[in-house]
Every structure is written in structure tokens, then in C-alpha cells.
Amino acid sequence: MSSRLPLAGVLRLGRPSDIWFKPALSVVAAVAPPNLALLALGRLDLAMYTMAGSLCALYAHNRPYAARARALAWVILGMLGGLATALLAASLTRSAVVLVGVGAALAAVQKVLCDATRVGPPGNVVLTFISSAALFVPQSPDRIPGHLGLAAAAGAWAWLVGMAPGLLRPHGPERRATAAALNAVAAHAAAHVSGEDTAGTHGTAVSAVRAARQAVSSTTGTPLTVTHRALERLIVRAEVALAAPSDADPAPLRDWARQVRGNRPVPEVPHLTGVDSELAPNPSPLWHRLRPLAPLALRTALGCALAGYASLALGIGRPYWALVTAASLYQADLALTWGRGVQRVVGNLLGVLFFAALVPLAHTGEVALVLCCLALNFGAEALIGRNYWLGSVCVTPMALLITEFAGFQQPGPLITERIVDTLVGALVGLAAAVVVPHRKRVVRAERAGPRTLAATGSSRGRHPDQRTGNTTEGVRP
Numbered sequence: 298m299s300s301r302l303p304l305a306g307v308l309r310l311g312r313p314s315d316i317w318f319k320p321a322l323s324v325v326a327a328v329a330p331p332n333l334a335l336l337a338l339g340r341l342d343l344a345m346y347t348m349a350g351s352l353c354a355l356y357a358h359n360r361p362y363a364a365r366a367r368a369l370a371w372v373i374l375g376m377l378g379g380l381a382t383a384l385l386a387a388s389l390t391r392s393a394v395v396l397v398g399v400g401a402a403l404a405a406v407q408k409v410l411c412d413a414t415r416v417g418p419p420g421n422v423v424l425t426f427i428s429s430a431a432l433f434v435p436q437s438p439d440r441i442p443g444h445l446g447l448a449a450a451a452g453a454w455a456w457l458v459g460m461a462p463g464l465l466r467p468h469g470p471e472r473r474a475t476a477a478a479l480n481a482v483a484a485h486a487a488a489h490v491s492g493e494d495t496a497g498t499h500g501t502a503v504s505a506v507r508a509a510r511q512a513v514s515s516t517t518g519t520p521l522t523v524t525h526r527a528l529e530r531l532i533v534r535a536e537v538a539l540a541a542p543s544d545a546d547p548a549p550l551r552d553w554a555r556q557v558r559g560n561r562p563v564p565e566v567p568h569l570t571g572v573d574s575e576l577a578p579n580p581s582p583l584w585h586r587l588r589p590l591a592p593l594a595l596r597t598a599l600g601c602a603l604a605g606y607a608s609l610a611l612g613i614g615r616p617y618w619a620l621v622t623a624a625s626l627y628q629a630d631l632a633l634t635w636g637r638g639v640q641r642v643v644g645n646l647l648g649v650l651f652f653a654a655l656v657p658l659a660h661t662g663e664v665a666l667v668l669c670c671l672a673l674n675f676g677a678e679a680l681i682g683r684n685y686w687l688g689s690v691c692v693t694p695m696a697l698l699i700t701e702f703a704g705f706q707q708p709g710p711l712i713t714e715r716i717v718d719t720l721v722g723a724l725v726g727l728a729a730a731v732v733v734p735h736r737k738r739v740v741r742a743e744r745a746g747p748r749t750l751a752a753t754g755s756s757r758g759r760h761p762d763q764r765t766g767n768t769t770e771g772v773r774p
Contacts, residue, residue: 307636308643314682315473319462320358321678325671327354327455331447332667341663342703345434346444349380349427350451354458355419355678359508361470362463364515368416369459373452375410379403379428380448387436397605397616400429404624405598412593413586418681425601425624426696429617465560468524472557474505474512475528475535479554481505482535483547490543502539506532527563534566592733597627600729604722611721613714615700622722627730634730637685638723644689645719649712652694656708659698670698 331347353376357368386399404425411421436444462469482505485498509532513525531553538545556564604623608616625641628634659669673695681688697711 346447347451354455383431401602474509476554478509483550486545596733604725618718619722623726640686644686648693
């Protein structure tokens with residue numbers, strides 16, 4: 298069991314992302330104006346609805362701007378759809394048993410849609426947090442349009458925040474991805490020449506090349522610019538060097554990577570005769586990607602429902618915390634799910650302690666409350682790339698403070714309920730992952746790494762043995 302569900306490495310801190318500050322600044326820019334406007338109007342009790350739209354700014358930071366525009370629009374529509382369903386259910390019944398069931402069903406739908414569309418971090422957890430929390434706020438049908446309007450307005454602002462950097466660096470994401478691929482392949486080639494162990498560098502290089510290929514190919518459907526064509530030729534050079542690292546010179550790869558960053562012209566390299574540039578394949582239809590995820594939907598629905606009902610049985614007034622904890626666990630296989638569970642519990646428990654220390658400051662007034670939440674939003678996004686548990690240290694107190702927008706509460710009951718719901722959600726969620734097993738074929742498909750170009754002259758080969766697994770995907774309450 299210890300070899301299948303390891304503890305070693307689960308809490309290890311990784312290197313921060315090259316653009317860690319961008320999502321951190323974006324979420325502050327998206328959240329601050331709506332919250333400050335509500336503060337000025339004396340209506341912080343409506344902040345949950347503007348937060349629903351504002352938190353959409355967390356998505357799609359690694360996508361080129363044309364693809365980002367579409368992805369953000371779909372995320373906002375998905376957020377509004379989940380929120381509308383939750384508000385309607387809350388207006389029709391106050392039965393906690395029924396509402397937990399609705400929340401579990403929504404969580405399952407959100408999980409499989411995010412996985413099937415590969416929307417990326419933070420995945421389904423933000424959507425599930427908002428819809429689950431909205432289920433347990435008193436609601437009436439006449440107020441639903443206004444609440445959805447607030448969410449839509451904040452979502453439109455979040456879309457603008459997400460797209461704004463494109464005015465200064467229209468090809469920034471593609472350039473970063475290509476530079477990362479060139480640097481990763483250069484490191485692999487250098488390790489190969491020096492006789493070092495290349496298992497780690499090879500896997501990193503494969504993932505980086507795949508990300509660069511997908512970044513450039515996601516511009517399909519829009520006219521290819523000179524920049525895109527130059528980036529494609531550099532990616533081909535990286536693929537060739539990855540296929541034959543003993544023949545590759547790391548120096549020009551690193552030099553090209555340095556030139557690609559920024560807004561300088563992309564270095565022009567000759568087209569390799571006999572080696573064709575190959576766009577990443579178009580994804581299969583959505584329905585085909587949804588069908589293999591049926592066990593995941595069942596696992597999510599079962600785990601979330603049982604976690605919520607267990608919380609109700611213990612007399613907890615906010616069963617959605619346990620529901621969201623369960624929803625946040627499910628990864629590509631049981632080992633990754635176990636790791637996410639450990640990270641979630643550790644991060645939440647430390648976050649509760651952070652909340653206890655922060656409460657005296659936050660309770661000095663509504664301005665302090667809003668500023669604390671903004672600082673925690675920044676901290677969560679700045680730290681999540683290092684490890685999920687580290688980001689959760691900021692997410693947990695932020696979620697607790699959000700519950701106080703409608704009025705300050707006694708910290709003792711909040712802390713107790715959050716600890717109990719975290720443990721209940723993690724234990725029940727893991728139990729559901731064991732009861733509903735992963736389909737091995739799907740796991741292999743999800744974890745199999747990209748098969749990369751292996752070109753020698755005019756021929757191509759494959760490297761089918763690489764695997765990737767993202768254990769730090771996303772963060773949220």
C-alpha cells in the first residue's frame with residue numbers, strides 16, 4: 298500500500314512557473330473593482346455573485362490570445378450555467394438533502410466537462426465551489442436575474458482582464474512555450490552529452506515540446522503570421538534535437554530561446570528538407586471524449602454526495618465545504634488522487650491556522666476584510682505552482698473570509714466546521730475513488746505523454762514511453 302499510495306514527494310515544493318505573477322495579478326485586477334464597488338455601495342453581501350464572474354480570470358493563461366478568448370468565454374458561460382442551476386434549486390427548496398444531491402450532480406458534470414475540454418487549471422474546483430456555495434444561500438426567484446447579472450458583468454470584466462496583455466505582447470504565450478521547449482531540449486541534450494541520467498530531462502523536454510506544439514497549433518482557424526511560421530520551424534528544430542540528442546548542440550537552442558522571449562523578431566532558421574512541420578491533431582468530438590469519463594462522473598457524484606451527507610449527519614451548517622473537498626481530489630489514477638488528498642488536508646489545516654491569525658485584522662472593518670481577501674487571492678495564485686498544498690494555505694482563509702462578506706462571524710465555529718468538513722470530504726472522497734475504480738485504458742490514455750518527432754534525415758520515429766502527470770493542477774476553495 299505504501300508503494301501504491303506514497304507520501305514521499307507529495308508535499309515537495311517545485312519551481313514556480315515562469316509566469317506565476319500573471320494569474321496572480323490578473324485575479325486581483327478582476328476581483329478588486331467589483332468588490333470595491335460593492336464596498337462603496339454597502340452591499341458586500343452580494344460579493345459571492347461578482348466573485349463568480351471575477352474568478353474566471355484564473356483560466357487560460359497559457360493559451361494564445363485567440364484561443365484564450367474562446368476558452369474564457371466558455372468558462373464564463375459554464376460558470377453562469379452552474380450558478381443559475383444552483384440559484385434556481387435554492388429558490389425552490391431548502392431541503393439540505395436535496396441541495397447536496399444537486400451539488401453532487403453539478404460537481405460531476407463540471408468535472409467531466411473540464412476534463413474532456415482540457416480547460417486546464419484550476420479546472421472544475423472553482424466552478425464547483427461557486428455553485429455549491431450558492432445552493433446554501435437563501436434565494437427567491439425574483440432575485441435570480443439580478444444575481445446572474447452581477448456575475449455576468451464581473452465575468453465580462455474578467456474576460457477583458459485576461460485579454461488585456463495581448464495588446465502589448467500579441468504572441469506572448471506561443472513565444473514562452475517555444476522558448477521553454479528549446480531550453481528543455483537543450484538541457485536534455487547537454488545531459489545526454491555529459492553522460493548524466495536523462496530520464497528526468499527527457500520527460501520534461503517531451504512535455505515542453507508538446508506544449509509548444511499545442512500552443513502554436515491552437516491558432517488554427519486564424520491566419521498564420523510570419524511569427525507563427527518562424528515559431529513552427531523552431532519547434533521542429535527542438536523535436537529533431539530531442540529525437541537525436543547526441544547530435545544536438547545545446548548552444549544554438551538556448552540562443553534561439555533567448556531571442557524568442559520578448560517582442561523581438563523571432564529568429565529565422567532554414568526549413569529542414571525532408572522534415573515536415575506537423576500540427577497537433579484536432580481533438581475528437583466532445584461526445585467521444587465524454588464517454589470514457591463515465592466512471593469519473595460516477596466517482597465524483599458519489600464522493601461529493603456522500604461527503605455532503607456525512608457533513609449533514611455531523612451537524613455541520615456548510616456541507617458544501619465537504620462536497621468541494623471531495624470534488625477537488627479526483628485525478629488520473631488512485632495514486633494521484635491520494636496525493637491530492639494529502640495536499641488538500643495539509644494545506645487546509647495550515648490555512649485554518651492562518652485564518653485564526655488573520656481574523657483580528659480582517660475584523661477591524663469591511664475595508665480590511667476586502668483587502669485581506671485580495672492579498673490572499675494573490676498569494677494563492679503566486680504559490681499554487683510550487684505545490685497544491687502551499688496554495689491551499691491562502692485559499693482556505695480566503696474562503697472563510699468570503700463567508701463573512703454578509704457579516705462578521707465567530708471564528709471558532711468557522712474553524713471547527715472547516716476542519717471537520719476537510720477531513721470528512723477527504724476521507725469520503727478517497728473512499729469513493731476506491732469503490733469506483735479507474736478504467737485502466739482511460740488512465741493510460743490520460744497519463745501517456747506526447748509521442749514526439751524522432752527525425753533522422755527524412756524519417757520519423759516515436760517515443761511512446763513517456764508519461765506525464767499533473768499533481769498541482771489548479772487551486773481554489
